[in-house]
Amino acid sequence: MAIEGFVAIYIFMLAGFAGFEVISRVPVILHTPLMSGSNFVHGIVVVGAMVVLGHAESTAEQIVGFIAVILAAGNAVGGYVVTERMLEMFKSKDEQKKGAQE
């Protein structure tokens, strides 16, 4: 699917505004987990890596494409595990507080 000209620019612009908007009220304590979370989200690069390796024809393309898949999968999986662990710690703290109040 080709996305051309002004349509692409509109997508870039709207996605940019969305990115600013969704995190504009983040408290300081969530800065690092959110950085990690957004690090996970750009792990979507794995999809692009799969596509370029998928249509690779020469050996050189296959090698570089394979490197792309390796790196991208590390980004996505690692990003998820680390973020999940950070937020898990966060949640248990929150629950402890709740428990103490009750």
Added chain:
Amino acid sequence: MNFIVQLSYLIAAVLFILGLKAMSSPKTARRGIVWAGVGMVLATLVTFLHPAVQGLTNTILIVIGIAVAGGLAWWSGRRVAMTEMPQMVALYNGMGGGAAAAIAGVEMLRALRMLPEGLQSQAQALASDAGISMAAAEAALRAEGAGSANIASALGADVAILAILGALIGTVAFSGSLIAWAKLDGRMKRNSLVPGQKYVNLLVFVLAIVFGIMTFFTDSILVVTLFFALGLLFGVFVAVPIGGADMPVIISLFNALTGLAVGFEGYAIGNPAMIIAGTVVGAAGTLLTQLMAKAMNRSITNVLFAGFGADTQSAS
């Protein structure tokens, strides 16, 4: 099939944005990462149905790559201590930047394969494979952009520009994040590599830009390789002078850069999920970098260039 793929990408993009929204509030943060995770799994699985993914060898390579790297990342992310989290984020972020750059690399290799010298032999192979005449095979290849004079004409000017920009940003984020990881992990303690680093950085940056422009017009693999090497070198030179306390801010900046590179490469290969997720992260990461710097009572320029200031002071 393509409809299912595109619909899944749309759902994944929505889940990513909702996930980030949820992650920016303490009460819903855990839900957020799960939503984003569901989007990622959906997008990854459905990509096996993508029309561009062809050939058994390539599919097997994809599965092996995801299984091996995913397994290693899972294992390393599980066992790392809580205090070492920031460098792991840097490491995984660098991998994402490198992946974006590698995607650009594959597209450039494809474009180079389409150049006139390659055309003759390809047409011969296609003619004997498909049992058609040499002229018909050549015409078919030309229809896909083969026989062009340089990378720009093979890929199209818009795709070439964004692929090159994404490659530059991606390589810088890759090597810069690896340096950030090495410094935070205590594997690297130096704060400068060469005397007068400020000027060397500027020189490397200008050279990288020049080679980026040359890549647009080139038909030589050497120029492309040098362009990638200069991007990697610049990332190293930018990250080395940054002090340990400022590292989280810089990692956040590299995170935003990787997002941007992913968005650009998404345009280059016509993948809307990558465009949206990458750009959202690019914008959110930029804002987050500003917020983190502000929380430390610093400006971003101060964080970026303070190391150089210290360098010149100690030198004088």
